[in-house]
């Protein structure tokens with residue numbers, strides 16, 4: 001599921017949208033000061049909570065159940081652009097999101113981290129802004145060369161009047177890059193729906209790719225990489241991905257490296273644009289106070305002329321096949337003590353166990369079973385929580401599957417102390433081996449987990465600005481039809497489905513175990529590789 005993502009690159013990737021002509025031409029022009037992109041990334045800790053909830057499970061014996069399916073409507077334009085609308089008129093806001101099937105899953109080593117760099121370039125002033133600056137320049141006879149390029153696009157770009165409203169859709173704007181999606185979104189009042197769609201249109205179709213902006217964004221992205229690696233979890237994440245997806249690690253790491261980002265070129269940005277930023281590889285998602293018919297009409301008017309790519313990019317550049325692990329492996333990483341302190345006193349030991357989970361399109365049934373099972377065992381009163389957390393062996397244990405088209409990872413994260421880590425790991429493996437026993441969870445727990453999953457979705461739907469990202473996420477990795485049937489499919493999951501999923505992907509399967517410890521903690525814990533991979537199993 002979506003919330004099981006351990007880490008994604010979350011940005012606050014803003015830049016002004018008016019275009020600044022080269023200085024010598026622009027003295028009299030209206031120029032808005034560019035905001036330098038400020039960025040954050042990585043919600044590492046929040047991501048560790050795989051949907052554990054303190055809410056009490058609802059009674060499993062609901063009488064006649066309401067229909068919880070998500071009432072979105074969708075339509076595919078002739079050029080292949082998917083338009084998805086979830087109307088919620090409780091407040092007069094709309095969120096407009098452009099989702100693109102790009103991200104690390106498309107990245108060979110020479111494109112490592114460049115979906116993310118592209119994301120940073122997306123909201124730079126586009127040709128519409130350039131055109132406006134050129135047309136309003138009092139100095140008509142000495143315009144820079146870019147103006148003739150912009151003028152050539154005049155008939156395609158169309159009405160520029162919307163640019164005066166762009167500031168009104170800009171304040172709540174952002175983008176994110178994950179393994180299997182890049183998205184861009186605005187939240188604004190409903191009156192600016194068309195402005196936001198026009199802004200998306202001109203940004204996606206008519207980028208400027210200005211050299212100095214590009215050099216600047218490289219630095220910004222490298223700064224994000226530095227921050228990511230300074231965080232112990234960033235480090236842990238990378239180590240896990242490199243082991244789990246050993247043959248094609250770049251396909252799972254949206255971050256990239258200083259080198260891959262630093263040596264990137266605008267030519268590569270244009271390559272990414274021509275391959276992936278095409279209507280038949282994108283979706284326009286609108287949530288909030290907008291009628292589907294109105295959105296479909298605007299999408300057709302504004303984005304209908306966007307030219308379809310003759311060949312589906314994933315046919316021309318297929319996903320790699322991540323080879324299965326040939327053996328279980330353990331890695332112990334030492335971290336300085338100041339990054340490993342437990343706020344309640346003492347030191348933490350973090351252990352991450354990882355497996356290859358199911359892929360969308362290959363074993364969809366297992367993906368539903370995976371989500372239900374994760375919810376069962378992360379409930380506070382589940383056997384796993386009782387035996388690990390209530391017993392005092394661990395301060396937390398989480399288990400989740402991250403839905404992906406190209407091998408979704410299954411992760412178990414254990415937080416314990418140096419003195420208890422050996423015993424805690426022993427207990428974890430005893431639990432794993434008991435997962436498929438008839439009494440491991442009750443029928444009531446099974447049904448409660450489904451109800452909680454549905455309830456969580458309803459809570460999420462309450463905030464429709466965020467729900468646009470949920471729809472975009474599923475559209476990109478699974479296709480929107482998978483999500484339409486999601487809750488009904490979860491309801492249908494049986495104990496046998498869960499056991500099949502666990503036997504296929506988890507129990508006795510090759511795994512990667514990574515421990516983060518301090519140098520002192522390492523001596524005290526005396527963990528061996530066999531402890532970490534659950535020796536002999």
Ligand SMILES: [Zn+2]
Pocket residue numbers: 009010011012013039116120221224
């Ligand atoms: Zn970023």
